[in-house]
Amino acid sequence: xxxxxxxxxxxxxxxxxxxxxxxxxxxxxxxxxxxxxxxxxxxxxxxxxxxxxxxxxxxxxxxxxxxxxxxxxxxxxxxxxxxxxxxxxxxxxxxxxxxxxxxxxxxxxxxxxxxxxxxxxxxxxxxxxxxxxxxxxxxxxxxxxxxxxxxxxxxxxxxxxxxxxxxxxxxxxxxxxxxxxxxxxxxxxxxxxxxxxxxxxxxxxxxxxxxxxxxxxxxxxxxxxxxxxxxxxxxxxxxxxxxxxxxxxxxxxxxxxxxxxxxxxxxxxxxxxxxxxxxxxxxxxxxxxxxxxxxxxxxxxxxxxxxxxxxxxxxxxxxxxxxxxxxxxxxxxxxxxxxxxxxxxxxxxxxxxxxxxxxxxxxxxxxxxxxxxxxxxxxxxxxxxxxxxxxxxxxxxxxxxxxxxxxxxx
Amino acid sequence: xxxxxxxxxxxxxxxxxxxxxxxxxxxxxxxxxxxxxxxxxxxxxxxxxxxxxxxxxxxxxxxxxxxxxxxxxxxxxxxxxxxxxxxxxxxxxxxxxxxxxxxxxxxxxxxxxxxxxxxxxxxxxxxxxxxxxxxxxxxxxxxxxxxxxxxxxxxxxxxxxxxxxxxxxxxxxxxxxxxxxxxxxxxxxxxxxxxxxxxxxxxxxxxxxxxx
Numbered sequence: 001x002x003x004x005x006x007x008x009x010x011x012x013x014x015x016x017x018x019x020x021x022x023x024x025x026x027x028x029x030x031x032x033x034x035x036x037x038x039x040x041x042x043x044x045x046x047x048x049x050x051x052x053x054x055x056x057x058x059x060x061x062x063x064x065x066x067x068x069x070x071x072x073x074x075x076x077x078x079x080x081x082x083x084x085x086x087x088x089x090x091x092x093x094x095x096x097x098x099x100x101x102x103x104x105x106x107x108x109x110x111x112x113x114x115x116x117x118x119x120x121x122x123x124x125x126x127x128x129x130x131x132x133x134x135x136x137x138x139x140x141x142x143x144x145x146x147x148x149x150x151x152x153x154x155x156x157x158x159x160x161x162x163x164x165x166x167x168x169x170x171x172x173x174x175x176x177x178x179x180x181x182x183x184x185x186x187x188x189x190x191x192x193x194x195x196x197x198x199x200x201x202x203x204x205x206x207x208x209x210x211x212x213x214x215x216x217x218x219x220x221x222x223x224x225x226x227x228x229x230x231x232x233x234x235x236x237x238x239x240x241x242x243x244x245x246x247x248x249x250x251x252x253x254x255x256x257x258x259x260x261x262x263x264x265x266x267x268x269x270x271x272x273x274x275x276x277x278x279x280x281x282x283x284x285x286x287x288x289x290x291x292x293x294x295x296x297x298x299x300x301x302x303x304x305x306x307x308x309x310x311x312x313x314x315x316x317x318x319x320x321x322x323x324x325x326x327x328x329x330x331x332x333x334x335x336x337x338x339x340x341x342x343x344x345x346x347x348x349x350x351x352x353x354x355x356x357x358x359x360x361x362x363x364x365x366x367x368x369x370x371x372x373x374x375x376x377x378x379x380x381x382x383x384x385x386x387x388x389x390x391x392x393x394x395x396x397x398x399x400x401x402x403x404x405x406x407x408x409x410x
Numbered sequence: 411x412x413x414x415x416x417x418x419x420x421x422x423x424x425x426x427x428x429x430x431x432x433x434x435x436x437x438x439x440x441x442x443x444x445x446x447x448x449x450x451x452x453x454x455x456x457x458x459x460x461x462x463x464x465x466x467x468x469x470x471x472x473x474x475x476x477x478x479x480x481x482x483x484x485x486x487x488x489x490x491x492x493x494x495x496x497x498x499x500x501x502x503x504x505x506x507x508x509x510x511x512x513x514x515x516x517x518x519x520x521x522x523x524x525x526x527x528x529x530x531x532x533x534x535x536x537x538x539x540x541x542x543x544x545x546x547x548x549x550x551x552x553x554x555x556x557x558x559x560x561x562x563x564x565x566x567x568x569x570x571x572x573x574x575x576x577x578x579x580x581x582x583x584x585x586x587x588x589x590x591x592x593x594x595x596x597x598x599x600x601x602x603x604x605x606x607x608x609x610x611x612x613x614x615x616x617x618x619x620x621x622x
Contacts, residue, residue, distance in 0.1 A: 131451065132620050133451060134436055135435050135437075135449050135582075136449070136467075136553065136620040137511065178521070
């Protein structure tokens, strides 16, 4: 029978088994972040929420330094605006097959039932649900396709008739041809398909083809009942690949040998991405949020819009800034993370157990971390990971480890 | 006119006779010896001229020599001057029809048999009875129309189960309650046990009959 349990010792033991409450210092678009924003950033979310709810088409730049929590902001937005389809794309990793990648993300976020509903509504608009004798649906697929083509060809004339027919065929087969429905569903989900599979469906390309993916995205977003937010992280990549490289860097391969002196391969790549982003701006109901590392990047982007698409310049909203943490924020971050940690080890009661609310650290150490990291969230988390790792791996007692930090701070 | 409630346009039992033009999904049950049913998207009714239906589909049985044959015949335009020939006409609400539509596009059973021509699957008749249920056991057929007791069943598909009983999926049911009032309902599926119910007939509508 346990008469007394030393909770502090128990917590330290659990940590010493290798359980670091602070595990990662980089957010990604793939791994869900459960931790909400700190209080000082709630206003920012509110402002974004107001903009998203009042306007349907815009580009909103979010400017923040490296490690200031731009990607984490995406997760906070997604949690707060759960009734929107919020998609994440990082230009750092995805700048080839942009539309296809956005489509995959969109479908993953949307899920199957809403996708079927939108596709069904589209077919209804194209006259597929017409009831013969008031009751019977015997859709004439060819008639439906012809009508759909007439309806869409003016509106989406920039994609070309082949793309339009592919998309109309894919959708109508899925809804109206029960014998090919399963294959058509694979196509709708953006799966890779070979020539044989495509020819069974009478389609030329799957949705890896940019134009097809773009048109499908457009149709789905414009006909979706919930709005869509596209969060493009590291948007400054467009600028960085366009900016001239230092002359001092010795080049083994000079791209001008292939592309001529007027335009480098980087220029072409940047232009392609830029044009695709511009195309996305024509999708009704698509709100775009971009993240940038500096104000200068925004100036460059505005300049590029002015040169190439001045009519879209007005869609770029005034930027919101992700400021560094205030001192109170580190205490909040620490407390929230520790609470999550206690939940994960099934010891939620530990949140109120210790006299020092920041046990096993203390307020002086957290202040030291804040000052040392200069308020940068990523640097703060890195330092906290380091301290906890020392607690885990050092043979010294916790008091000795913490004293070292306290001495450094004083 | 988009109706949110079922409208009984004509009911010979309850003496309902609404004059005017009606559009939507209308089921008219005839009082002939073969219990035929008319599906139409319009119906006009007046005291002087009777009931007028254009572009409808009449479904039933006819006796040809010594055989009863199921038919589905398009009605271009027809007056039913004698109200005695009609049991009831009912306009199904748009809400119910929308639920029915969703069932029509269900992808749960993609491999359903479509018949090209209208044919009888079952007819309960002492002299001219038809029973092809055994032949279609564990198969699924599209567009069945059935008469069970007082009720008309129009379904998206019918499955003949292992006990050789029909199971209707995504079906509209129109019938009378104990007091003779007309009622309409939608059922995702309905099992009709031949031994326990008064199954009069099942007709499978051919694609040709409802496509052109």
